Amino acid sequence: MLRLAWRRSTSRNSCAEPARLLTAAFLGASSPQQSSEGNIRCLRHIPHPPSDRSSLLHPRPACCLSPSVFMSMASGGEGPSSTPHKHTNRLAKERSPYLLQHAHNPVDWYPWGQDAFDKAKTEDKPIFLSVGYSTCHWCHVMERESFEDEEIGQILSENFVCIKLDREERPDVDKVYMTFVQATSGGGGWPMSVWLTPDLRPFVGGTYFPPRDHGRRPGFKTVLTRIMEQWQNNRTTLESSGDRILEALKKGTAITANPGESPPLAPDVANRCFQQLANSYEEEYGGFRDAPKFPTPVNLMFLMSYWSVNRSTSEGVEALQMALHTLRMMALGGIHDHVAQGFHRYSTDSSWHVPHFEKMLYDQAQLAVAYITASQVSGEQVFADVAKDILLYVSRDLSDKSGGFYSAEDADSVPASGGAEKREGAFCVWTASEVRELLPDVVEGATGAATQADIFMHHYGVKEQGNVTPEQDPHGELQGQNVLIVRYSVELTAAHFGISVEKVNELLASARARMAEVRKSRPRPHLDTKMLASWNGLMLSAYARVGAVLGDKALLERAVQAGDFLREHMWDAERQTILRSCYRGDQMEVQQIRCLLIRTLCLCTTSGQKLGRFPLTISIQHHNQN
Numbered sequence: 001m002l003r004l005a006w007r008r009s010t011s012r013n014s015c016a017e018p019a020r021l022l023t024a025a026f027l028g029a030s031s032p033q034q035s036s037e038g039n040i041r042c043l044r045h046i047p048h049p050p051s052d053r054s055s056l057l058h059p060r061p062a063c064c065l066s067p068s069v070f071m072s073m074a075s076g077g078e079g080p081s082s083t084p085h086k087h088t089n090r091l092a093k094e095r096s097p098y099l100l101q102h103a104h105n106p107v108d109w110y111p112w113g114q115d116a117f118d119k120a121k122t123e124d125k126p127i128f129l130s131v132g133y134s135t136c137h138w139c140h141v142m143e144r145e146s147f148e149d150e151e152i153g154q155i156l157s158e159n160f161v162c163i164k165l166d167r168e169e170r171p172d173v174d175k176v177y178m179t180f181v182q183a184t185s186g187g188g189g190w191p192m193s194v195w196l197t198p199d200l201r202p203f204v205g206g207t208y209f210p211p212r213d214h215g216r217r218p219g220f221k222t223v224l225t226r227i228m229e230q231w232q233n234n235r236t237t238l239e240s241s242g243d244r245i246l247e248a249l250k251k252g253t254a255i256t257a258n259p260g261e262s263p264p265l266a267p268d269v270a271n272r273c274f275q276q277l278a279n280s281y282e283e284e285y286g287g288f289r290d291a292p293k294f295p296t297p298v299n300l301m302f303l304m305s306y307w308s309v310n311r312s313t314s315e316g317v318e319a320l321q322m323a324l325h326t327l328r329m330m331a332l333g334g335i336h337d338h339v340a341q342g343f344h345r346y347s348t349d350s351s352w353h354v355p356h357f358e359k360m361l362y363d364q365a366q367l368a369v370a371y372i373t374a375s376q377v378s379g380e381q382v383f384a385d386v387a388k389d390i391l392l393y394v395s396r397d398l399s400d401k402s403g404g405f406y407s408a409e410d411a412d413s414v415p416a417s418g419g420a421e422k423r424e425g426a427f428c429v430w431t432a433s434e435v436r437e438l439l440p441d442v443v444e445g446a447t448g449a450a451t452q453a454d455i456f457m458h459h460y461g462v463k464e465q466g467n468v469t470p471e472q473d474p475h476g477e478l479q480g481q482n483v484l485i486v487r488y489s490v491e492l493t494a495a496h497f498g499i500s501v502e503k504v505n506e507l508l509a510s511a512r513a514r515m516a517e518v519r520k521s522r523p524r525p526h527l528d529t530k531m532l533a534s535w536n537g538l539m540l541s542a543y544a545r546v547g548a549v550l551g552d553k554a555l556l557e558r559a560v561q562a563g564d565f566l567r568e569h570m571w572d573a574e575r576q577t578i579l580r581s582c583y584r585g586d587q588m589e590v591q592q593i594r595c596l597l598i599r600t601l602c603l604c605t606t607s608g609q610k611l612g613r614f615p616l617t618i619s620i621q622h623h624n625q626n
């Protein structure tokens with residue numbers, strides 16, 4: 001049995017989908033429906049979710065990547081190529097930045113929708129579903145290695161109905177099939193690769209595959225060949241095995257009510273949640289479990305809330321300490337962009353040093369709220385400063401003139417030193433020689449005639465040979481480079497060079513400003529200009545919350561501007577529904593895509609003012625009837 005588990009980009013979600021979604025989907029629902037408006041197809045219900053992981057194709061499972069390699073992979077992306085296009089497929093008509101990035105592959109891609117489903121049924125072909133997002137580094141590694149390969153493209157187009165899906169446009173579809181991959185392989189991530197029957201029932205799943213075989217690990221071409229052979233020669237067994245796995249998943253996720261049994265009390269549930277987090281807490285650097293380490297602001301918010309109702313207990317004190325220490329260590333680490341603000345998506349190591357360099361809007365929103373909450377419960381100004389730092393980044397780099405917020409910045413960009421091939425982190429990292437060239441001035445009074453570069457490099461851990469170890473950089477993209485990480489307090493740095501704390505703060509601030517200006521001249525990473533209602537709601541809430549706590553009118557006004565954007569561009573007054581997404585057009589205008597959001601978006605109120613000024617009495621039932 002073949003276990004398709006070359007995992008390159010990690011999923012931050014748990015392995016289990018809520019039983020309600022799984023059960024409803026497993027039992028069957030209505031067929032996918034296509035919206036008559038716009039060019040994005042809306043799936044009202046997921047008809048057939050996960051089945052088996054595909055262990056039917058080889059007598060020995062392929063080896064998963066070792067944890068040390070797994071944690072060192074990335075998620076980022078790259079923009080469309082500017083070279084002449086030999087191929088153009090249906091994705092060229094889509095609005096999703098991710099789909100457009102694949103519009104010139106030699107693959108007969110379809111967007112998710114009825115046209116693809118009908119073709120699969122008519123031709124009785126299996127479906128190859130590839131899911132990712134525009135700032136996913138390993139999605140684009142797989143594109144470069146496999147989807148741009150003429151031979152592999154021909155195999156895909158002739159033997160499968162190939163569907164490309166943007167997980168940020170269709171989180172509902174992504175969640176169902178990711179549940180299948182996670183439940184049957186023990187892990188998941190993007191790019192996600194799933195093979196389905198014409199009625200959308202999965203029978204093989206995995207994530208990233210290299211193009212060719214490597215030892216006992218099958219390459220993508222081999223995987224495709226084996227699936228083709230099994231589909232043609234052993235289809236009944238393939239489908240029945242999938243059905244058995246599906247039935248097992250249904251039973252494993254079933255929830256039954258016990259008459260007369262009372263649900264657990266809220267304090268008991270909270271105590272159990274606290275114990276689970278305490279058991280996985282990493283004391284030295286904060287955070288939970290081993291690398292790769294995600295910020296998980298929801299966990300930190302829970303811990304601070306747990307403390308607020310358990311202040312007199314040792315557990316409450318411990319909960320607060322866990323949250324504050326984690327937030328401190330993240331702010332000092334390389335996951336925090338010390339030059340251009342904001343936070344990267346996650347860290348490849350336990351010390352928050354070397355990140356996966358993409359920046360996601362939802363992370364900025366939730367972390368801003370976590371940091372401002374930490375400032376409230378601790379009284380420490382440093383947390384408020386980080387919250388403002390995050391919003392400075394979002395206002396500058398992720399904001400549209402209409403008031404909306406863009407989705408993400410990529411991890412990859414072309415190095416300033418030259419070369420056409422993009423590299424992860426190229427926009428953010430520094431060599432020691434670059435720092436010395438930018439900050440050459442000798443600091444008056446500093447020990448040993450130290451320069452500003454000496455002080456900066458000491459404080460931020462910059463080394464002549466680079467500060468990224470081979471274990472953190474298995475592909476050598478960061479060789480000789482430095483990811484800035486605060487190694488010493490300002491007080492210790494001042495003592496080391498024999499100057500005042502005030503002088504050190506001044507020198508570091510001016511150095512960061514100088515380096516930020518230099519970064520502006522570097523080739524920028526791809527910017528995903530998709531604007532999602534849900535993520536915009538999170539960001540609006542962050543501006544409102546931070547602005548209210550700090551009494552900052554400018555932040556509150558930005559929250560109101562975001563509310564006005566949602567009302568003007570994402571609110572369907574006729575249907576009384578919120579649209580899921582819209583995009584920046586070719587002329588920088590906002591273009592709506594009439595694909596409805598399946599959630600209620602609640603805007604914050606500050607000082608009695610309703611932000612956004614439009615009604616939000618929407619229910620899921622109302623939406624599902626449309």
